[in-house]
Amino acid sequence: EFAMIAASFNRMTDNIDRYLHNIKELTSVQERQKVELDIASKIQKGFLAPGEFHSGNCEVYAMMTPAKNVGGDFYDYMLLDNGRIMLTIADVSGKGMSASLFMAVTLVLMRQYARMNYSPAEILSKVNDILSENNPNLLFTTAFIGIYNPATQEMSYSNAGHNIPYIIRDVPEPLVGAENIVLGLYRNEHYEQTTVKMDPGDIIFLYTDGATEAVDDNRHFFGIKRLEEALNSFRPSHEENLVEYVNSSICEYAKDAEQYDDLTMLSLTIKERTVLELRPDESEFGKIRQ
Numbered sequence: 001e002f003a004m005i006a007a008s009f010n011r012m013t014d015n016i017d018r019y020l021h022n023i024k025e026l027t028s029v030q031e032r033q034k035v036e037l038d039i040a041s042k043i044q045k046g047f048l049a050p051g052e053f054h055s056g057n058c059e060v061y062a063m064m065t066p067a068k069n070v071g072g073d074f075y076d077y078m079l080l081d082n083g084r085i086m087l088t089i090a091d092v093s094g095k096g097m098s099a100s101l102f103m104a105v106t107l108v109l110m111r112q113y114a115r116m117n118y119s120p121a122e123i124l125s126k127v128n129d130i131l132s133e134n135n136p137n138l139l140f141t142t143a144f145i146g147i148y149n150p151a152t153q154e155m156s157y158s159n160a161g162h163n164i165p166y167i168i169r170d171v172p173e174p175l176v177g178a179e180n181i182v183l184g185l186y187r188n189e190h191y192e193q194t195t196v197k198m199d200p201g202d203i204i205f206l207y208t209d210g211a212t213e214a215v216d217d218n219r220h221f222f223g224i225k226r227l228e229e230a231l232n233s234f235r236p237s238h239e240e241n242l243v244e245y246v247n248s249s250i251c252e253y254a255k256d257a258e259q260y261d262d263l264t265m266l267s268l269t270i271k272e273r274t275v276l277e278l279r280p281d282e283s284e285f286g287k288i289r290q
């Protein structure tokens with residue numbers, strides 16, 4: 001009996017040793033993966049433009065909150081020649097690392113073609129051809145691109161299967177236009193674009209489906225209706241900008257419910273042009289601050 005007890009004890013000791021060794025290895029792997037994901041998250045955020053931008057009479061505000069460490073959503077804006085502003089928002093199918101890699105490639109391509117002065121429809125067409133050349137996993141991207149020209153006060157835009165944005169004047173209205181196929185599936189697709197006139201006070205609001213598909217504790221969606229209510233109740237006098245205001249509404253609705261999808265939003269506001277005349281005297285600096 002003592003021999004059996006001793007043998008059992010030895011087996012138990014060996015099992016515990018193996019168990020502790022396995023835990024140590026697993027913990028080491030998990031720690032490495034966590035570090036790698038943290039690095040990937042920082043790299044992805046580094047790709048994104050800052051969350052606030054001002055140029056002439058234009059204001060841009062944006063945010064992206066991934067559901068995981070890295071996500072497939074992205075926003076972008078860029079100042080082009082002659083004061084024009086390019087803005088875009090996109091959502092890659094899937095989540096995680098694969099979606100983030102696809103997102104990075106799409107964002108870089110869009111920036112490159114925008115710098116080459118292509119129109120929104122041409123940018124989508126050229127990006128689509130490159131993405132669809134080598135896409136074994138059949139990932140795809142929905143995207144919206146707009147280019148605002150302050151000289152004409154018009155924005156040309158093209159939509160590749162993305163959520164229809166809103167233009168906010170007296171009330172929020174869907175920014176309808178030609179509907180095109182998503183990016184990355186088929187080569188040689190033709191993309192059409194539309195133009196809208198924008199007046200001072202107008203706001204363009206772009207978003208991904210992470211906004212409308214945010215859920216509360218009962219798994220009910222935030223939905224289009226609540227989004228439109230938030231857009232309609234926003235007033236420029238609010239201390240928050242529109243993106244912050246809508247995000248606050250979503251967070252208040254979702255509370256502590258888990259976020260299942262990446263959430264990305266961007267707004268472009270056209271402001272009244274103002275001219276400040278200054279005398280060549282340092283006492284005039286107070287006017288600048290005011």
